[in-house]
Amino acid sequence: MSTPSAREPHENGDGGLGGLLTREVKVVAAGASVLADALGEQAVPVETVDWRPPAGPAGYTGLAEDLAVVMGDRRRAAADATAVGRLLGARPHLVDVRPAHEVLDLEPGSFLHAGPPLTWERASGPMRGALIGAAIFEGLAETPEDAELLLRTAPLEPCHHHGTVGPMAGVVSPSMWMFVVEDAENGGTAYCSLNEGLGKVLRYGAYGPEVIERLRWMAGSLGPVLREAVRAHGPVDLRAIMAQALHMGDELHNRNRAATSLFVRELAGDLAEAGGVEALRFAAGNDHFFLNLAMAAGKVSADAARDVPGSSLVVAMARNGTDFGIQVSGTGDRWFTGPAGVPDGLYLGSYGPGDANPDIGDSTITETTGVGGFAMAAAPAIVRFIGGEVPDALAATQRMYEITLAEHPAFQVPILDFRGTPVGIDVTKVVRTGLLPVVNTGIAGRVAGTGQVGAGLVSPPAEVFTQALHALAEQATIAS
Amino acid sequence: MSEEERGSTLIRNELVEVRSGAYHDSVTLMRAGRRLAERPGVTAALTAMATTLNVDLLAEMGFTPPDGTRPDDLLVAIRADDADALEAARVTVDELLSTRSAPRAFGVPAPPRTTGSAARRIDATVALVSVPGPYAFAEAMDALDAGLNVMVFSDNVPIEHELELKETAARRGLLVMGPDCGTAVVGGVGLGFANVVRPGPIGLVAASGTGAQQVMSLLDEAGAGVSHVLGVGGRDLSAEISGRSTLQALRALDADPATELIVVVSKPPAPEVGDLIRAAARRLATPVRFGLLGEGGDDLTKVVEDALETIGVPVPPWPSWLPSRRVHPPRPGPLRGLFAGGTLCEEAALIAGSTPNEMTDLGDDRYTRGRAHPMIDPTLRLERLAAETTGGDAAVVLIDVVLGHGSEPDPAAALVPVIQEAKVPVVVSLCGTSGDPQGRDRQAEALAAAGAAVYASNAAATRHAVSLAEGS
Numbered sequence: 001m002s003t004p005s006a007r008e009p010h011e012n013g014d015g016g017l018g019g020l021l022t023r024e025v026k027v028v029a030a031g032a033s034v035l036a037d038a039l040g041e042q043a044v045p046v047e048t049v050d051w052r053p054p055a056g057p058a059g060y061t062g063l064a065e066d067l068a069v070v071m072g073d074r075r076r077a078a079a080d081a082t083a084v085g086r087l088l089g090a091r092p093h094l095v096d097v098r099p100a101h102e103v104l105d106l107e108p109g110s111f112l113h114a115g116p117p118l119t120w121e122r123a124s125g126p127m128r129g130a131l132i133g134a135a136i137f138e139g140l141a142e143t144p145e146d147a148e149l150l151l152r153t154a155p156l157e158p159c160h161h162h163g164t165v166g167p168m169a170g171v172v173s174p175s176m177w178m179f180v181v182e183d184a185e186n187g188g189t190a191y192c193s194l195n196e197g198l199g200k201v202l203r204y205g206a207y208g209p210e211v212i213e214r215l216r217w218m219a220g221s222l223g224p225v226l227r228e229a230v231r232a233h234g235p236v237d238l239r240a241i242m243a244q245a246l247h248m249g250d251e252l253h254n255r256n257r258a259a260t261s262l263f264v265r266e267l268a269g270d271l272a273e274a275g276g277v278e279a280l281r282f283a284a285g286n287d288h289f290f291l292n293l294a295m296a297a298g299k300v301s302a303d304a305a306r307d308v309p310g311s312s313l314v315v316a317m318a319r320n321g322t323d324f325g326i327q328v329s330g331t332g333d334r335w336f337t338g339p340a341g342v343p344d345g346l347y348l349g350s351y352g353p354g355d356a357n358p359d360i361g362d363s364t365i366t367e368t369t370g371v372g373g374f375a376m377a378a379a380p381a382i383v384r385f386i387g388g389e390v391p392d393a394l395a396a397t398q399r400m401y402e403i404t405l406a407e408h409p410a411f412q413v414p415i416l417d418f419r420g421t422p423v424g425i426d427v428t429k430v431v432r433t434g435l436l437p438v439v440n441t442g443i444a445g446r447v448a449g450t451g452q453v454g455a456g457l458v459s460p461p462a463e464v465f466t467q468a469l470h471a472l473a474e475q476a477t478i479a480s
Numbered sequence: 481m482s483e484e485e486r487g488s489t490l491i492r493n494e495l496v497e498v499r500s501g502a503y504h505d506s507v508t509l510m511r512a513g514r515r516l517a518e519r520p521g522v523t524a525a526l527t528a529m530a531t532t533l534n535v536d537l538l539a540e541m542g543f544t545p546p547d548g549t550r551p552d553d554l555l556v557a558i559r560a561d562d563a564d565a566l567e568a569a570r571v572t573v574d575e576l577l578s579t580r581s582a583p584r585a586f587g588v589p590a591p592p593r594t595t596g597s598a599a600r601r602i603d604a605t606v607a608l609v610s611v612p613g614p615y616a617f618a619e620a621m622d623a624l625d626a627g628l629n630v631m632v633f634s635d636n637v638p639i640e641h642e643l644e645l646k647e648t649a650a651r652r653g654l655l656v657m658g659p660d661c662g663t664a665v666v667g668g669v670g671l672g673f674a675n676v677v678r679p680g681p682i683g684l685v686a687a688s689g690t691g692a693q694q695v696m697s698l699l700d701e702a703g704a705g706v707s708h709v710l711g712v713g714g715r716d717l718s719a720e721i722s723g724r725s726t727l728q729a730l731r732a733l734d735a736d737p738a739t740e741l742i743v744v745v746s747k748p749p750a751p752e753v754g755d756l757i758r759a760a761a762r763r764l765a766t767p768v769r770f771g772l773l774g775e776g777g778d779d780l781t782k783v784v785e786d787a788l789e790t791i792g793v794p795v796p797p798w799p800s801w802l803p804s805r806r807v808h809p810p811r812p813g814p815l816r817g818l819f820a821g822g823t824l825c826e827e828a829a830l831i832a833g834s835t836p837n838e839m840t841d842l843g844d845d846r847y848t849r850g851r852a853h854p855m856i857d858p859t860l861r862l863e864r865l866a867a868e869t870t871g872g873d874a875a876v877v878l879i880d881v882v883l884g885h886g887s888e889p890d891p892a893a894a895l896v897p898v899i900q901e902a903k904v905p906v907v908v909s910l911c912g913t914s915g916d917p918q919g920r921d922r923q924a925e926a927l928a929a930a931g932a933a934v935y936a937s938n939a940a941a942t943r944h945a946v947s948l949a950e951g952s
Contacts, residue, residue, distance in 0.1 A: 031619075
C-alpha cells in the first residue's frame with residue numbers, strides 16, 4: 001500500500017477534483033429521496049437514480065460482496081474498455097461459402113448444436129428433431145428410429161466451441177454448407193449455416209422428407225453457387241449492410257427483410273453470372289436469409305472480445321432448448337447456465353403457449369452484439385408480431401443502455417436521433433439493475449418435427465448473471 | 481407485464497401485504513409508516529422492504545410475517561380498530577408511496593438505474609450515494625469511473641470498501657466524502673444535512689457531520705461564512721484509511737482562491753495519521769487550524785473563535801434565547817443529554833466532564849434500527865424526552881436541534897408540547913442559521929416561549945445545563 005501524499009500537483013486546470021469547487025454544482029443522487037429533494041429545493045440540477053436493491057437467487061447471500069469485489073477489481077475498467085473496444089471495432093466480411101467438413105473440425109457422425117453443452121437425454125423435442133433430420137440428411141440413418149439409436153451415442157458439441165453459431169436448434173453436420181465470415185480488424189473467423197427459409201425446416205426441429213430434400217438442394221446447388229458468386233464478388237462488408245438495414249427497419253434478429261434485400265442486391269450480378277437463378281429466387285424469397293450472416297458477423301465480433309482477464313463483458317448468450325447459457329470475457333470458455341424460459345409472444349394459427357418449446361438457438365448472438373432485441377427501436381414494423389406496441393420497442397432499446405458498456409459507432413437507431421445501439425452487456429450492470437437482456441426470438445414447437453409455432457420476447461434466467469458475477473469475484477480475488 | 485404483484489392476507493382487522501418489485505428507500509417507507517400509524521383507528525403500521533431485520537420487526541409488532549419474502553419485496557402491515565379504518569389506511573398506502581415517475585411518453589427514456597448511467601445524462605461534478613451500506617461501493621465506484629467525486633452518505637460500509645474507494649479516487653484526482661458523511665457544502669450547495677451559510681473565506685474539512693454544522697453555523701452567525709465544507713467520513717483519520725480524503729480535501733481547498741483559512745474538524749486522529757496530516761498542512765500555502773475534539777482539546781465554539789481571530793473578524797456574542805421566567809427552580813442532580821448529532825453529544829460529554837451526566841446519541845446505529853435518523857424522524861427522541869422530563873431522575877435535560885437542508889421541516893412544533901409539560905429544565909443546543917429553511921430564530925423563539933433555554937453554541941448550552949445540574 002502506498003503512502004498518500006499531499007504534494008502531487010493538480011493535473012487538470014480545473015482547480016482539481018474534476019472542478020468540484022469551481023464548476024456549477026450538478027449532482028447525481030442515488031438512494032434516499034429526501035436528500036435529492038433537499039437539492040431540488042436549492043434549485044440544484046439533479047439526476048436521480050431509480051435505484052433498487054440487487055436481488056440474487058434465494059439462498060445466495062454473497063451478492064453485495066461479490067459485486068463489491070468485481071466492481072473493485074482494478075483490472076475491470078481497462079479490461080472492459082479493451083474487450084468492448086474489440087467488439088465495436090470488428091469489421092466482419094463474408095469471404096467464402098464452404099462445406100462444414102472443410103472448415104470445421106467435425107468428424108463424420110458428429111454434430112454441432114446451438115447453446116451450451118447438451119446430451120441427447122436432456123435434449124428437447126425440436127433439438128432431437130433437428131439432430132434426427134441431420135442424421136438422415138448425412139445418410140447415417142434411414143428412419144427417425146434408427147437416427148435416435150445412433151444419436152444416443154453420437155458426439156454432440158456446441159457450435160460456439162467451433163467458432164460457429166446456428167439459429168434455433170443450430171444443428172450442423174459435415175455436409176452442410178457454411179458462410180465463412182472474417183473480421184478484417186481483429187482477424188478472427190466465424191461460421192454459420194445457410195438459412196433454410198420458413199415453414200417446416202430443420203432448425204425448428206422438422207425432419208420430414210421435404211426438409212431433407214431442401215437440405216440436399218442447399219448442399220448440392222445453393223452452397224456451390226453462392227461460393228462462386230462470393231468468390232467472384234470479393235469480401236462482402238456485412239457491417240455496412242447491417243448498419244443500412246437498421247436504418248430501413250430491421251433489427252437483424254426477427255426482421256432481416258432489408259438486410260436480405262441489400263445482400264441479394266449486392267450479390268445479384270455475381271449470382272446471375274454463376275447461373276444461380278434458383279439461388280437468387282430462394283434468397284430473395286426468404287426474408288430471413290440474412291439472419292445467418294448477421295449471426296456469423298455477431299459471432300466473429302464477440303469472439304474478438306473474449307479472454308480479457310477482469311472483463312465482465314458477456315461474449316455469448318445461447319440456448320439449446322433446455323438451458324440458457326452465457327459466457328463472459330473474463331472467465332474464458334466457462335458456461336453459466338440456467339433453465340431456458342418459454343418466450344412470451346404471439347402464436348401462429350391454432351398454436352398456443354402449450355405447444356411452445358423453451359427458448360432455443362444461438363441467434364442471441366445478435367443481442368450479445370447490440371442488435372436484435374437491443375435494436376428493437378429501429379424495427380417498429382415487427383413490434384406487434386412479437387406482442388408489443390411501438391413505445392415498448394423504444395423503451396426496450398433505451399432500457400438496454402442501462403446494462404451495456406457502449407453505444408455502437410456504426411449501428412444507429414434513427415428514431416432515437418441516430419443514437420448508437422446499446423452494445424456490450426456488462427454482468428455487473430445486469431446484476432445491479434436486475435434488468436435482463438431483451439431477446440427477440442422465434443418459438444419452436446415442443447414436439448419433435450413440428451417446426452415454428454410463434455415468435456416473441458424472452459429473457460435469460462437471472463441466475464446466469466449472478467453465477468458469472470460470483471466466478472468473476474473468485475478470479476478477482478485470485479488476481480489481486 | 482405487471483411489475484407489481486400483490487399477495488395479501490387479511491386476518492380480522494389486520495393486514496400483511498407483500499408487493500414484489502415495488503422498491504422504496506427506507507426514509508420514504510418509514511415516513512409512510514409513521515403517517516399510516518397516525519391515522520385515526522390505526523393501531524400499528526409498518527411499511528418496509530422485507531429485509532431480515534424488517535421481517536423480525538414485523539414479528540415483534542405481533543404480525544405474522546409471510547413466508548418466502550425476498551429483500552426486494554415491499555411489506556405493508558396495518559392493524560386497525562375496525563375494517564373501515566383498515567381499508568381506509570390500505571388505500572392511503574398507494575398515495576403515500578406514489579412515485580413521481582414521468583408519464584410514459586413516446587421516446588422518453590426511463591430514469592437511470594445506476595450512478596454511471598445517470599452520469600451520462602448530466603454533466604455532474606459529484607454523486608450523492610445513500611443506498612444501503614453493502615451496496616454503496618458499487619454505486620460509488622461507478623461514479624468514480626464516470627469521473628465524479630462522491631459523497632457517500634450511507635453508513636455500514638465496510639472499511640475495506642472505503643479504502644478501495646479512496647485509493648481509486650486518489651489515483652484519479654477525485655474526492656470521496658464519507659462513508660457515513662452527513663454534511664458537505666460545495667460552491668454554496670448543501671449536500672446531505674447542511675445549513676444555509678453565507679459565502680466566506682473559511683474552508684472546512686470535516687470528519688464529523690454535526691461538528692461541521694456547528695462550526696459553519698457559528699461562522700455564519702459571526703458574518704464570516706464558509707467557502708466549502710468537505711466531509712471526509714468519521715474513519716478517514718483512522719490508521720487504516722490514513723487520511724486519504726483529508727489530504728485530497730486539503731489540497732483542493734489550498735488551491736481554491738476563495739479559501740483563506742482551512743479548519744479541520746475531527747476526533748483526534750490516529751497518532752501517525754495526525755503527523756502525516758500536520759506535515760501535509762505545513763506544506764500548504766493556506767493556514768490550517770485543527771479542531772480535534774477530545775480530552776484536553778478545545779471545544780468547537782473555541783475553534784470557531786480562534787478561526788475568526790485569524791481572519792480578523794470580531795467574535796460576536798453567541799446568541800441565546802432564555803425563557804422569560806424560570807419555569808423550574810434548579811435542583812442538583814444528574815444531567816441527561818438526548819442528542820441527534822453524534823459530535824454534539826460527544827462535545828457535551830467532554831464539557832460536562834465530572835458532573836454526573838448521561839449523554840445519549842440517538843443517531844447511533846443502536847437506536848436507528850428500523851427507523852430513520854432522529855434528524856429526519858423525531859418520534860423516538862420525543863418519546864424519550866417526554867419520559868425523561870416527566871418521570872425520570874434527571875435534574876436537567878439537554879437536547880440538540882439541528883436545522884438545515886435535509887432535517888425535518890419544523891422541529892419546534894413537535895418539541896413545544898413536550899417542553900411545556902416538562903417537570904425539569906430543558907436546555908436546547910440549536911444548531912442552525914437564519915437562512916435555514918426552518919428559520920433558526922423562529923424555532924428558537926418557539927422553544928424559549930415553551931420554557932426551554934436555547935443556545936446557538938453547543939458548548940454554551942452544555943455549560944448552562946451543567947450549571948443547572950449543579951444547582952446554580
